Amino acid sequence: MKHEILAFDKSVEPLVFHVVEAFSKKSETLAFEVKLPAGCDAQLKQIMGWSTPLRGDEGYDLSPSQAAAIEALTGKQFYDDDHIFQLTCNVY
Template identity: 60%
Template structure:
């Protein structure tokens, strides 16, 4: 599974940037997102501030900016 955080500009709603998450982070994301079942590969989730902070820690870098709406995408790769 390929996971990415997508940042959309709040004014234009255009994709501003995307951050790929580390491979094999499924277990960590399941805990952060409180998933009770495996992902299918076509999901998208709007992230809360708490979820964003946990994902920033997982990635090892800060990227939050209040100008953007952040979503987590799950895709088969």
């Protein structure tokens, strides 16, 4: 059987999607997720203070002010004191 070797074109930027994950402070289990809309990369870059391109496997703890800015971006209120919030960056 012949196997084809696939290579990624490094000149093409990967498609990245972002998710806010909320973890229970008591059990540290995932309680819920908030998917961010496509096309918000520029706003997230400013909110998070990113200066380098994303790889697609990052995770960032969110401060209350970052969470508030993401709430404004998504139109969804999710922040509370019972959870730890992280923003994940994932490649399609």
